[in-house]
Amino acid sequence: MRDNDLYQELILDHYRNPRNCCSLQHPTHSASGDNPLCGDQLDIYLNVDGDVINEITFEGSGCAVSQASASLMTEHLKGHTIEEALKVFDKVHMMLTGLHPDEVNPEDEKAMGKLKALSGVAEFPMRVKCASLAWHTLKSALKNCEENKISTE
């Protein structure tokens, strides 16, 4: 794969114009994550009603990959249930680490939508943790209602 596959226009667009980039006043769930080696840092906020993620936002700083990944994630998960979100987490995790690429069925593939833009990361092991930071932080927010800290190191 070429360089363009990592920094696709969609990634650069989400990096320049991050969606849902703000904090929430009274989140039901939140978590902070950082990647000390890179200096990437993220906060994820969620408003969950019953089972459904009504709002999901992030704030933070880091490389283009980490910011775009967070932005794409918030856009993708808004309106989904927690269960669905955790399923997406698994799929993204597999995609980023390049696991079982041929077992993906076409329907799943379609459901990934724009998130597929992150697949180029699999070619660059050193960047996987940039892309996965937002996702690990999300998981930790969903697992624990209290504020907590995670790290991809």
Next chain:
Amino acid sequence: MNENYNVEVIRKDFPILKKSVYLDNGATTQKPEQVIQRLNHYYRNENANVHRGVYKLSQLATEAYEGARSTISRFINCSEKELIFTRGTTESINLTAFSLVEPLVKEGDEILISHMEHHSNIVPWQLVCKRTGALLKVIPVSDSGEIEMDSFETLLSDKTRFLSLTHISNVLGTINPIKEMIESAHQKGIPVLIDGAQAIARTKVDVRELDADFYAFSGHKMYGPTGIGVLYGKKDFLEKMRPYQSGGDMIRRVTFDKTTWNDLPHKFEAGTPDIAGAAALASAVEYLESIGMDNIESYELSLLDYAEKKLKAIEDLHIMGNPEKRAALLSFTMGDAHPHDIAHELSLQNIDVRAGHHCAQPLMNRFNVPATTRASFGMYNTKKEIDILIGALPKIREKFKL
């Protein structure tokens, strides 16, 4: 610059340089053929354990190992008894912290370091403080990236028991006035360790002339192999210090009641050492000597000068710190581009630089940056390579403009 310095001849000894524009010499340097061949020669012709066998091979291995000690001690101007082989700078610092400083300090005593230390010259001291109740004090660093000398003088107090300081910053490139600082500390009877990881391959180091009590460095940052390094320590200290690790080689006599320690330097070298590594490190030293440390220093400074001028001309590029005396490495930020994105883009063009916090998070916080991009030069880099780096940067800045 010295006209006899022929970088193209040097580069021939480093075939790996053909793979990329290697500008991460602060992390580790490449190894010349001579060093690689020395490792090979050792295992093919001299391999046995040291200080043990009476047979010929063991004698050859012992000669390779002790001969290496002799070469390296001459290089830094100390006696062979004062040169302890370790795994590298990190282990050298940990050894000193455990064997000398920990038994020396008590609650309320102070250990002094600077704000520009590598984590390996921070964390061992933190742990000593935790175990003893001593306090870690930090000499501030100015915006230009230099030690604040007035604060340093005030921080040297009656409670200070030890000073540990880097010779050259691995992030800013600052060359600290260590000779002057050692003298100040000594006036108050405070022993000093110098972290020479970044200095040993860049400038002539004479531990006696510096009057350092301890000087630590790594083989792999001076064109030698990984896994081997040195702690120089003054004999008077080493004799009184407790051993670091224990086992074979470091003992004189063992009974189940009592063990007596071997003489220096073996007292601090428990177990079978990295014999091949030591021999190859000596080859690296011989290689450096054949070119001449003064020649290397002035050549690298000419590279730095060139790089600094060209980098400063790039729009939105900021070099971190502006110390009066800088070695051939520098860190920078550029526009909105994150260092990781910069390093990634450069790597696609076969340019190897470092991005991140460079194991110096407190210094990053001091300068309010999460990370930087660092270019660190070695004796084999060329102005042409710097041009390649410079040529690649503006496009990257534009690509990641917000």
